[in-house]
Amino acid sequence: MLDLAIIGGGPAGLTAGLYATRGGLKNVTMFEMGMPGGQITGSSEIENYPGQVEIVSGMDLMESWPKQAMRFGLKHEMNQVSKVTKSGDVFTVELSDGTKQEAKSVLLATGSVPKKGGFKGEKELFGRGVSTCATCDGFFYKNKEVAVIGGGDSALEEAVYLAKMCSKVYLVHRRDTYRAAPSTIEHMKACENIEEVTNVIVEEVYGDASGVLGLKVKSKETGEIRDLEVPGVFTFVGRDVLSDSLKQDDGSYLCEVNEATEVVVDLKMRTNVPGLYAAGDVRIDAAKQVVCAAADGATAAVNIIEFLG
Numbered sequence: 001m002l003d004l005a006i007i008g009g010g011p012a013g014l015t016a017g018l019y020a021t022r023g024g025l026k027n028v029t030m031f032e033m034g035m036p037g038g039q040i041t042g043s044s045e046i047e048n049y050p051g052q053v054e055i056v057s058g059m060d061l062m063e064s065w066p067k068q069a070m071r072f073g074l075k076h077e078m079n080q081v082s083k084v085t086k087s088g089d090v091f092t093v094e095l096s097d098g099t100k101q102e103a104k105s106v107l108l109a110t111g112s113v114p115k116k117g118g119f120k121g122e123k124e125l126f127g128r129g130v131s132t133c134a135t136c137d138g139f140f141y142k143n144k145e146v147a148v149i150g151g152g153d154s155a156l157e158e159a160v161y162l163a164k165m166c167s168k169v170y171l172v173h174r175r176d177t178y179r180a181a182p183s184t185i186e187h188m189k190a191c192e193n194i195e196e197v198t199n200v201i202v203e204e205v206y207g208d209a210s211g212v213l214g215l216k217v218k219s220k221e222t223g224e225i226r227d228l229e230v231p232g233v234f235t236f237v238g239r240d241v242l243s244d245s246l247k248q249d250d251g252s253y254l255c256e257v258n259e260a261t262e263v264v265v266d267l268k269m270r271t272n273v274p275g276l277y278a279a280g281d282v283r284i285d286a287a288k289q290v291v292c293a294a295a296d297g298a299t300a301a302v303n304i305i306e307f308l309g
């Protein structure tokens with residue numbers, strides 16, 4: 001039986017693995033469906049990770065984390081966790097390949113995935129011009145025009161990144177003020193090839209068999225429709241947490257979650273189920289920062305060691 005099953009290999013899961021194994025737990029496995037590193041590996045530029053003075057990509061920032069975490073005995077299994085249940089004091093972690101693992105404690109560190117905007121054409125053209133990852137797909141639009149939808153840190157940061165390779169970036173936002181950090185807004189405003197298209201509703205993303213051909217937006221003030229003829233549309237309209245693995249057969253969750261299915265934890269990252277912890281973006285009130293996710297992972301591990309005695 002595992003001492004600890006860590007679900008998710010982003011900053012929270014990796015840091016928890018590091019602290020748990022270095023803190024003496026012998027049998028710790030981190031389940032990660034893709035490569036360790038987490039959602040941050042899709043970010044093009046990071047300038048607010050403490051101690052990291054130069055701007056780096058998320059991929060570069062995370063490169064050394066798995067290596068460090070595995071040094072003390074953390075095991076990594078590339079497998080998706082489909083369900084977590086508990087019977088008595090024992091958790092069962094069900095994996096997508098049909099196998100199961102028992103564990104004395106579980107840390108959910110699954111993070112989040114990009115939210116869909118719900119625009120007409122978005123689903124049909126996803127992967128054919130509609131994208132949620134500028135680092136992955138930006139290169140396809142070198143010297144072309146693209147649109148970025150959203151007004152948060154992700155949208156503005158990725159718009160700035162895309163502006164370096166694309167001939168023009170339309171930043172499409174439904175209000176005329178942004179929720180991104182002031183310095184990020186400043187960076188965005190300094191880019192001469194970013195045109196802000198604010199106070200608009202996205203009417204549709206349209207295209208044909210070849211992919212996206214453009215984006216129609218409607219002014220909230222005048223009702224006028226504007227057609228942005230771009231081959232690439234990047235949406236950054238927020239994120240959904242990944243807590244589905246806590247869902248039980250009757251549709252309830254193994255532990256308390258809020259209306260957005262974020263996991264309710266206390267300051268020790270404990271859920272209301274003894275032995276079950278959550279860390280990083282999947283928990284309530286997460287600041288959604290790499291440094292905070294890592295800190296959550298460390299906090300959880302320290303308290304799991306204490307819990308296991």
Ligand code: NAP
Nearest residue numbers: 117150151152153154155174175179236237238239287288
């Ligand atoms: P976010 O902060 O939730 O922003 C989402 C943006 O999309 C908002 O501007 C929102 O508009 C807009 N939006 C939402 N639904 C929409 C829809 N259906 N149609 C059109 N627009 C829509 O999401 P995020 O930018 O992904 O950031 C998530 C979290 O990660 C935040 O806490 C952020 O601070 C953090 N983050 C931090 C960094 C960093 O520190 N470097 C980088 C990236 C993300 P409204 O403003 O009108 O609601």
